[in-house]
Amino acid sequence: GEKQLDPDIFTGRVDHSLTTNQKVFYSFNSTYVPRFRVDNPLPDPLTSGIIQVISSKMHRVGYDTIIRPNLLNSLILGVNRFRNPVDPVTAERGWPARLGLTGVTGDRFPVLSYGDGYVGAASGGITDNKDDVYMAKNTVNWTRGRSNWKFGGEYRWNHLHNRQLTNTQGALTFSNLATSNPASPAGTGNSFASMLLGEVASGNIRFPQNA
Secondary structure: OEEEEOOEEEEEEEEEEEEOOEEEEEEEEEEEEEEEEEOOOOOOOOOOEEEEEEEEEEEEEEEEEEEEOOEEEEEEEEEEEEEEEEEEOOOOOOHHHHOOOOOOOOOOOOEEEEOOOOOOEOOOOOEEEEEEEEEEEEEEEEEEOOEEEEEEEEEEEEEEEEEEOOOOOOEEEEOOHHHOEOOEOOOOOOHHHHHHOOOOOEEEOOOOEEO
């Protein structure tokens, strides 16, 4: 279950009048959401769960100009930054080296899967997603008689950087076959006993990719 989910939000804004016809503002919004979730009751490092820290920052700068009493121009420039990294609870502890595993790029505890209804150990979901948005917006308000006209446009440039690191620490699967009766393997043997003997049925590893 959730062990930690504690969001913090900070906001601020400053307005300043340059002249009677010119005004500027700056606003800032920051969100920070640390999260720690455990998905099974096994002890560390066998437990399965995630460490996640969602963060975002939003900056805005605005410049308003009264061109004429009935004509107002508003310019807004902004930057949005969002990040959502997800890591297993065994992150950054160098487990492959401690276990004697070579050729492994990740540093988390390897994912262990069993048959026979046993709960799997550790977790392999690792991602780091970033989203940057740059924007510019300009509007013109024109009042003429009883009519109010508004014109404008907005441009946004979005940059996504998704890093997929799932199973870079390796995943091992154990079956009952290594400890089963060779003459009658069906219904005999035990996957956990196979793990205690170091008999791996299959394994896989993923190398980092950028998207």
